[in-house]
Amino acid sequence: SGIVAKRFASTLSSLSIPSQWIHGSEWTHGELGNLLPGDVVVLFSNSGKTPELVNLPNVFRQFDCDVLCLVGNDDSPLYHASDFKIFTPAKDCLFDSVPARSIVAQEAVCNAVAESVVAITGIQRATFKKNHPGGNIGAAAAKTKTSPSNPQLGK
Numbered sequence: 001s002g003i004v005a006k007r008f009a010s011t012l013s014s015l016s017i018p019s020q021w022i023h024g025s026e027w028t029h030g031e032l033g034n035l036l037p038g039d040v041v042v043l044f045s046n047s048g049k050t051p052e053l054v055n056l057p058n059v060f061r062q063f064d065c066d067v068l069c070l071v072g073n074d075d076s077p078l079y080h081a082s083d084f085k086i087f088t089p090a091k092d093c094l095f096d097s098v099p100a101r102s103i104v105a106q107e108a109v110c111n112a113v114a115e116s117v118v119a120i121t122g123i124q125r126a127t128f129k130k131n132h133p134g135g136n137i138g139a140a141a142a143k144t145k146t147s148p149s150n151p152q153l154g155k
Helices: 002-014 024-029 056-061 077-081 101-121 125-131 135-143
Strands: 040-045 066-071 084-087
Touching: 002 040, 002 101, 002 125, 024 056, 040 056, 056 066, 056 077, 066 077, 066 101, 125 135
Parallel strands: 040 066, 066 084
Antiparallel strands: none
């Protein structure tokens, strides 16, 4: 889940949506200072029972933040404690515990959320091009022309 969360934060940053990845165990060791009222904190957990995450929604509310969880167990403490929930059910096959299918489900949801954010906010292709000039993605974005009739990222 942490790897998916890191990539999701990077995707949002490339769209000029301030975001960062913080490991769940670090929040109560000083990282709460990163929060601003109105922030949305996204928590990722397949089980929804991870000890260092379960109590965080109550902590985040003290900072006037909302909590969205992506969780594979809709009968878990994290699921019930969060303000917004995305249920990502996927039974992992390798020893019934090694993250495999669950991270694929989370990744698919993150991609859908990013696409929805672009559609809802009207983030422009030019923003992405400016924020992601490097690598093959940056080279491909640089070749893509924007125009008043084609300003958005996914078009």
